[in-house]
Amino acid sequence: MTPTGSGAVSEAVSRVEAELNAFWSAASQGSEPKARASTMNFVVVGAPTEKDALRDEIETLSATRAGRAFLMTIDAHLPPWDVDSDVSAVCHKEGESVVCYDRIELDFGAMAAQRAASVVGALVLSEVPTILEAGAGAPVSLVEALMSRADRLIVDSADLGVRKVSELGRKTTAPIADRAFVRTFSWRDMVARFFDDAVMATRAVTRIRIARTSGWKQDPAALLLGWLASRLGMKIESKESAINANGDKVTIELVSEDPKEPLGPGEITGIHLSTWIDGVALELSCSRMDEDLHTVCWKREGARVGAHHHALGFREESWVLLKCIDATEGDGIYREAVLAAADWSGR
Amino acid sequence: MSTETAASAPSGAAPINSTIPPNPLREGMPEETAPRPAAIIIFGASGDLTRRKLVPAIYNLALSRLLPQGFALVGVARRPKPEFAAEMRENVAKYSRRKPLNDAAWNELAAGISYVQGDHNDPTTFTKLKEELERVDKTRGTAGNRLFYLSVGPDEVAKIVRGLKESGLVVAPSDDPEASYQRVIVEKPFGTNLATAKALNRELLTYLDESQIFRIDHYLGKETVQNLLVFRFGNTIFEPLWSRQHVDHVQITVAEEIGIEGRIDFYEKIGITRDIVQNHALQILTLVAMEPPSSWDANAVRDEKVKVLRTLRPIRGKEVLERTVRGRYAAGTVRGDKVPGYLDELEALRAEKPELSKDSKTETYVGMRLELESWRWGGVPFYLRAGKRLAKRVAEVAIHFKSLPHGLFKDTLGATNEPNSLVIRIQPDEGISLRFATKVPGQGIAVREVAMDFRYGAEFGASTPEAYERLILDAMRGEATLFTRADEVEAQWGFIDPILAAWEKYEAPVANYPAGSWGPTEADGLLVGGDTWRKP
Numbered sequence: 001m002t003p004t005g006s007g008a009v010s011e012a013v014s015r016v017e018a019e020l021n022a023f024w025s026a027a028s029q030g031s032e033p034k035a036r037a038s039t040m041n042f043v044v045v046g047a048p049t050e051k052d053a054l055r056d057e058i059e060t061l062s063a064t065r066a067g068r069a070f071l072m073t074i075d076a077h078l079p080p081w082d083v084d085s086d087v088s089a090v091c092h093k094e095g096e097s098v099v100c101y102d103r104i105e106l107d108f109g110a111m112a113a114q115r116a117a118s119v120v121g122a123l124v125l126s127e128v129p130t131i132l133e134a135g136a137g138a139p140v141s142l143v144e145a146l147m148s149r150a151d152r153l154i155v156d157s158a159d160l161g162v163r164k165v166s167e168l169g170r171k172t173t174a175p176i177a178d179r180a181f182v183r184t185f186s187w188r189d190m191v192a193r194f195f196d197d198a199v200m201a202t203r204a205v206t207r208i209r210i211a212r213t214s215g216w217k218q219d220p221a222a223l224l225l226g227w228l229a230s231r232l233g234m235k236i237e238s239k240e241s242a243i244n245a246n247g248d249k250v251t252i253e254l255v256s257e258d259p260k261e262p263l264g265p266g267e268i269t270g271i272h273l274s275t276w277i278d279g280v281a282l283e284l285s286c287s288r289m290d291e292d293l294h295t296v297c298w299k300r301e302g303a304r305v306g307a308h309h310h311a312l313g314f315r316e317e318s319w320v321l322l323k324c325i326d327a328t329e330g331d332g333i334y335r336e337a338v339l340a341a342a343d344w345s346g347r
Numbered sequence: 348m349s350t351e352t353a354a355s356a357p358s359g360a361a362p363i364n365s366t367i368p369p370n371p372l373r374e375g376m377p378e379e380t381a382p383r384p385a386a387i388i389i390f391g392a393s394g395d396l397t398r399r400k401l402v403p404a405i406y407n408l409a410l411s412r413l414l415p416q417g418f419a420l421v422g423v424a425r426r427p428k429p430e431f432a433a434e435m436r437e438n439v440a441k442y443s444r445r446k447p448l449n450d451a452a453w454n455e456l457a458a459g460i461s462y463v464q465g466d467h468n469d470p471t472t473f474t475k476l477k478e479e480l481e482r483v484d485k486t487r488g489t490a491g492n493r494l495f496y497l498s499v500g501p502d503e504v505a506k507i508v509r510g511l512k513e514s515g516l517v518v519a520p521s522d523d524p525e526a527s528y529q530r531v532i533v534e535k536p537f538g539t540n541l542a543t544a545k546a547l548n549r550e551l552l553t554y555l556d557e558s559q560i561f562r563i564d565h566y567l568g569k570e571t572v573q574n575l576l577v578f579r580f581g582n583t584i585f586e587p588l589w590s591r592q593h594v595d596h597v598q599i600t601v602a603e604e605i606g607i608e609g610r611i612d613f614y615e616k617i618g619i620t621r622d623i624v625q626n627h628a629l630q631i632l633t634l635v636a637m638e639p640p641s642s643w644d645a646n647a648v649r650d651e652k653v654k655v656l657r658t659l660r661p662i663r664g665k666e667v668l669e670r671t672v673r674g675r676y677a678a679g680t681v682r683g684d685k686v687p688g689y690l691d692e693l694e695a696l697r698a699e700k701p702e703l704s705k706d707s708k709t710e711t712y713v714g715m716r717l718e719l720e721s722w723r724w725g726g727v728p729f730y731l732r733a734g735k736r737l738a739k740r741v742a743e744v745a746i747h748f749k750s751l752p753h754g755l756f757k758d759t760l761g762a763t764n765e766p767n768s769l770v771i772r773i774q775p776d777e778g779i780s781l782r783f784a785t786k787v788p789g790q791g792i793a794v795r796e797v798a799m800d801f802r803y804g805a806e807f808g809a810s811t812p813e814a815y816e817r818l819i820l821d822a823m824r825g826e827a828t829l830f831t832r833a834d835e836v837e838a839q840w841g842f843i844d845p846i847l848a849a850w851e852k853y854e855a856p857v858a859n860y861p862a863g864s865w866g867p868t869e870a871d872g873l874l875v876g877g878d879t880w881r882k883p
Contacts, residue, residue, distance in 0.1 A: 037805045064807055099805035185376075190416065192372035196383075197525050199370050231371045298416075298488075308488035310416040311455040319412075333375030 009115045012083035013122050016104055019087040020123075023102065034091060034100045037066030040325070041130040043120060043146060047137025048073045048107070054135050058103055060318045062090065065325060066101040068125050072116060072146070073107050074139045080111035083119070108142065116145045124149070131325055134160065134168075147172045154324045156180055157338065158266060161218045162226065166342035175331035177324035178338065179317070180223055186312050187268055187286070188227060190298050194284040198277050198304055202232050203245040207274035211255035211287070216266025219345070221254055224268065226341025231333070236344050263293050270296075277303045288312075382823030383528075384417025386480055386489040390467060390507055391498035392422025392431070396534070398438040400565075401496065404815035406439045409456040410449055411812075413820055417488030419459040421479055423472070431462035444813055459487050467499075467507045473514035480516065491527030493517070494823055498534055501543070505550040512554035520556050532561045532822050535626050536617065537831070540847070541840035548833045561822045562831040566627040566742075568814025568821075570803060571777040573829070575634045575744070576648075578771070578779065585769075586639070588748070589723075595766060596728045596878050597635060598745040601628050602737040604681050606862070607689065607711070611696055611703070618709045620673070623733040625843045627742075629656065630831070631773070632729060635744055636719055645827035649835060656838035660718040667849035672858060672870045674712035676736035679862030686736065686862045708850070708857055711735040714870035715846075728875060736862035741883045742773040756784070760793040770883070777811070778802035 024034065042061060046054045051071065058069045078084060084107040091100035104123060108116060124130055132150035134143045136159060147153060153172060156179040157165045169176050195202050208228060210221040229236055233245035242250040259265045270287030280303035289295050289309065299307040387405065389397050408414050422431050436457065440448040463479050465472025483489050495511060497504050508531060511517045517529040533551070538544030551560055566572055579586055588594070601623050607614045614622070633652035640647040662670050677688035687695075689711055697703050712734035719729065746769040754764050763784075770780045779801045787793040803811055821829055831839075849855070858867035865882055874880065 035800060035802075035805065039806050066806055097800060097802070097805075099802070186416075188372070189376065192370055192376065193416070195370050195372055199368055202371055228372075231374065233371075306488070308417060310488075311458075315412065330375030 008081060009083050009112050009119060012085045012106070013119055016085050016087055016106075016123060020102060020104075023087070023089055023100075034098045036125075037062075037099050037101045038068065038125050038128050039065050040067040040128045041070065041120075041124040042067055042133070043070040043072065043130060043150070044133040044135045045072045045138040045142050045146065046135035047139070048075055050136045051105075055103075057135070057318070057321065059090075061321060062101055064322065066099075067128060068101065068123075069103040070120060070123070071103065071105045072142060074110060074113050074142055075107040076110065078107060078109035078112075080109040082109040083107065083112050113139070113142050114145055116142055117147075117149045120146060120149050132174075133321075133324075140164070140168075143168070144171065147174065150174045152177065152325070152328075154179070154321070157223060157341075158183075158216070158218055158220065162222045162338050162341040162345050166338050169335060169338060175328060176334060176338070177327070177331070178223070178334060179320050179324055180218075180220070181227075181330075181334055181337070182320045182323045182327075183315065184220075184224060184227075184268065185315075186310075187224065187271060190286045190296065190310065191228070191271055191273070191284075193298070194273065194286075194300060198282065201275040201277040201282055201303070204248070204276040205232055205234075205244055205250055205273055206248055206276070207251045207253070207272070209253040209255065209270075209272040210268065211257055211270040213259040213263055213265050213267045213269060214256040215259055216264075218266065219254075220266045220268055222341040222345045223337065224271070225252065225344050226339070227333075227337040229344065230336040230340040236340065236347065239344065239347050260293075263288075269293075382413075382415050382820065383492055384415045384488050384490045385492035385494055385528075385823055386419040386421055386483050386487070387494045387496060387819070387823075388421045388423060388476065388480070389496045389498055390423045390503075392462065393424035393426045393428060394498055396498045397422070398435075399442045400813070400815045401498065401819070402435045403439050403443040404813055404819055406443055406448075406453065406456060407445060407813065407816050408820055410445060410452045411816075413816075414456075415823075417490060418456075419461070419483040419487040419489050420456070421476070421483065422460075422462045423465065423467070423476060424462075425464070425466050427464050428462050432457045432460040435460065459483065467503065467510055470510065470514070473510045473516060477514055477516055493527075493529045494532065494819075495530070496532045496534075496819075501536055501538055501547065504533055505547060508551055508554050517555060517559065520558055528559075528825065530559050530561055530822055530825070531555060532563050532819075534563055536621055537562050537626075537836045538840065539617070539621060541837060541844045544836050544840045548837065552833070557833060558825075558827070560833070561818075561827060562833075562836060563818055563822075564626045564630055564831055565814040565818065566630055566773070567829040567831075568816075568818040569773055569777070570811050571771060571773045571779075572631065572634065573817075574779075575631075575771060580639050589746075591723060591725055591727050593748055594727050595747045595749045596730060596876075598747070598881055599628055599631055599635070599729065599731045599743075600745070600881065600883065601631075601733040601742045602739060602865075602883075603735050604737065604740045606676065606686060606736045607692060611692055612700060614711075615693075615704060615707060615709050619711055619733050619735060620713050620843060620847060624713055624715075624731065625839050626831075628731055628733055629839045629842070631742075631744060632659075632717070632731065633835075635746075636721075636724055636729070638723070643828065645830075646832075648828050649832045653832070653835050653838055655719065655721075656835065656842060658719045658721040658724070659842050660720050661842065661845060662715070662717075662849075663845040664849055665853060667846050668853055668855055670716045670873065671846055671850075671855075672712075672714045672867060672873060673710035673850060673855060674714075674734070674858040674860050674867040674870070675707075675709070676711050676734075676862045677859045679736065679864065681736060681738075681863040688859075688862065689736075710857060712737075712858075712860060712866045712870075714866060714873050716873045716875070728878070730874060730878070730880070732866060732870065732880070734860075734866050738863055738865050739883065740775065743881075743883055744771045744773070745769070745881050745883075746771075747878070756792065756794050760791075763794075763796060765796060772883075776802065776804070778804075 086105040089100050089102040129151040131152045133154040153176045155165050158180040212220050234242040236242045244250050273284040275282050282303040283301040286298045463476045538547050633655040636655045637651040640651045675689045714732040717729040748767040750766045768782045781799045784794050785797050858869040860867040
């Protein structure tokens with residue numbers, strides 16, 4: 001790390017540029033030529049207290065998606081128009097070449113943050129896309145300031161809440177990926193499996209029951225409900241009811257359970273659906289098992305019958321982030337889901 | 348948790364329409380093309396491939412959460428293996444690309460691992476297997492979907508498939524997308540010549556539909572091999588250069604440092620032409636030379652590959668002696684170690700196996716000058732070489748562009764006037780490198796060759812998926828683009844067979860080359876127009 005002091009915004013940009021030029025100009029340092037690894041610009045915004053964790057995140061990400069990384073915060077202790085900057089690089093040998101990527105840290109004073117997009121615009125690698133992540137404790141004003149530069153926005157609705165995410169979504173045309181949505185993949189996959197051979201039953205759902213552990217600042221059920229409602233063509237009427245694609249009433253029921261080891265607060269513990277197919281009732285459930293909370297019992301009764309146990313598995317956050325960056329096929333689906341979730345949440 | 352059943356059916360409970368729409372909950376899921384629940388059954392489960400490649404690949408798929416929720420792995424082999432799962436755990440710990448072993452992921456996978464002991468010549472083996480698969484359908488939710496991986500010799504393949512068919516373990520594919528599937532992966536070598544390949548295809552097609560047969564060539568699962576198509580057809584700037592107008596010649600190299608590694612009796616029957624050229628090298632050639640397919644559909648891609656094989660000018664009769672060179676490594680030094688020659692190894696083994704030939708003509712090196720009779724490639728030599736105990740382990744394609752029409756800088760300091768070249772490295776160090784001339788900074792004009800380099804490891808990390816991971820997953824998805832079709836295999840053999848026949852008929856010499864070199868000097872004579880072999 002090379003501290004470069006603080007100053008006006010344009011001076012900070014110049015300092016960072018000079019440092020980057022000095023680093024990448026191998027001849028001036030008399031060292032071996034360096035190759036730049038650049039698959040993207042990754043801009044992560046977070047609270048100053050989260051900087052160490054965000055540095056670790058960048059480090060892990062760079063091992064598989066190397067590029068230029070920016071770590072940005074608003075520092076209330078800085079004079080309003082000041083920017084603190086810091087440039088560092090990581091190099092390693094790849095065969096006979098030295099391959100490097102760089103990281104730029106910028107701490108903005110409260111007013112200077114408005115200029116963040118212009119700063120990033122001056123410093124990004126122009127040939128590759130810019131991914132913006134609203135990290136833990138990210139000041140929303142800084143995220144909003146940077147959104148115009150982003151080709152993709154990554155959020156965590158478990159932290160921001162679905163209503164805030166949907167507000168951000170209305171302000172940008174960039175695709176949004178949500179860590180919380182990625183984390184629910186196993187649940188969504190197992191719910192989808194209920195209907196793989198009973199597709200017509202998706203139109204006839206009359207009851208949704210979601211159980212989750214309490215104590216988290218955001219309701220994890222919201223996103224699942226939003227996804228179900230948007231995919232199944234339901235119209236939400238209130239927190240407790242909706243109308244399904246066939247025009248019948250859907251009862252929405254939420255169950256709170258106390259967190260218990262190893263489950264923390266805000267975890268889904270079970271999903272139950274009631275529906276119909278060929279005039280016969282179909283009851284669907286997928287619930288964590290008491291004897292092993294990382295395993296679920298997936299069960300169908302009525303018109304279709306079957307039961308299996310499946311391990312939910314564990315997904316590291318570095319994997320979740322990679323999916324948010326790479327898995328673009330669900331972008332449109334997510335946008336619809338989060339809007340429906342915000343609609344439900346606001347009732 | 349209680350469930351509540353409504354007393355009467357609401358309006359949505361009408362009988363289902365005959366046209367089943369897609370499941371809306373699957374929309375936008377990365378797993379939209381994910382495999383359905385299935386069991387993988389490995390025949391030859393006690394073999395080396397299973398230990399070193401297949402089970403580690405399946406574990407890595409599990410670790411990446413790419414396997415379906417309902418999954419089971421069943422090993423089948425003659426030897427008793429009461430501790431099959433535990434044994435596989437050790438192998439995964441040793442051979443997985445990702446270390447250390449993740450206990451949670453392994454335990455989850457191991458819960459679905461089982462083993463059936465039996466000889467596939469014995470019908471009761473298939474009865475036992477059927478019972479086991481019915482059990483895993485119930486306990487693991489594998490829904491009757493089965494992927495049979497035949498990691499066995501070519502002589503065993505048809506017998507196993509017959510057994511599977513007769514025991515009802517495979518049935519004809521259905522048009523119903525919800526129906527269970529049964530697919531069979533067949534390992535190379537697929538036959539040992541055109542006649543045996545045709546016979547095998549005929550027999551397999553008696554029991555299976557072509558859509559159920561996945562002939563594996565693991566080279567096609569390598570990232571860089573797949574990237575060849577993306578590089579060519581996913582960019583606009585390269586394809587216009589990809590023709591006889593701009594390309595002087597193409598060199599395809601598949602070189603290994605290792606020797607026969609104790610497989611000498613196998614090699615005596617096979618040789619490197621059957622082992623490497625008939626499949627890997629010709630597959631690479633097809634990807635380099637093919638026309639753009641109309642889509643990424645399996646048949647569209649394979650149609651174009653077959654066309655390339657059909658445009659290969661056959662090498663027959665005495666012409667084989669001019670356009671091919673076969674060789675055999677002699678003693679030499681590889682990576683600083685003294686190593687014995689092929690004949691020395693053969694001689695050493697003859698004490699144990701007196702049936703081994705005293706007059707071996709088996710080739711451990713082959714070089715060829717190929718020509719494609721097409722508008723795109725007419726007149727462009729494709730040089731192909733494959734060898735064991737060469738100087739370096741490398742597989743690559745080098746596109747050598749034409750020389751400058753006018754040497755503007757020919758008298759300039761440092762100018763070599765070397766034509767541009769584009770090298771696609773398949774292994775190791777996967778990547779793409781473009782060589783071009785540049786001005787050395789400073790007063791006046793001095794020229795230097797530089798390389799613009801893309802390395803997978805640098806951009807995406809070193810741990811890219813192994814070829815078997817991709818191919819197993821594709822077979823579970825029913826995606827056959829990276830597998831070889833019957834006519835493709837036969838076209839490959841159709842090209843190779845006359846070369847092998849002419850070598851025998853005209854007693855083509857087997858040129859010696861020292862281990863650790865780039866092959867016999869005789870191979871230099873294959874190159875025309877002043878071209879020289881690359882030394883990567």
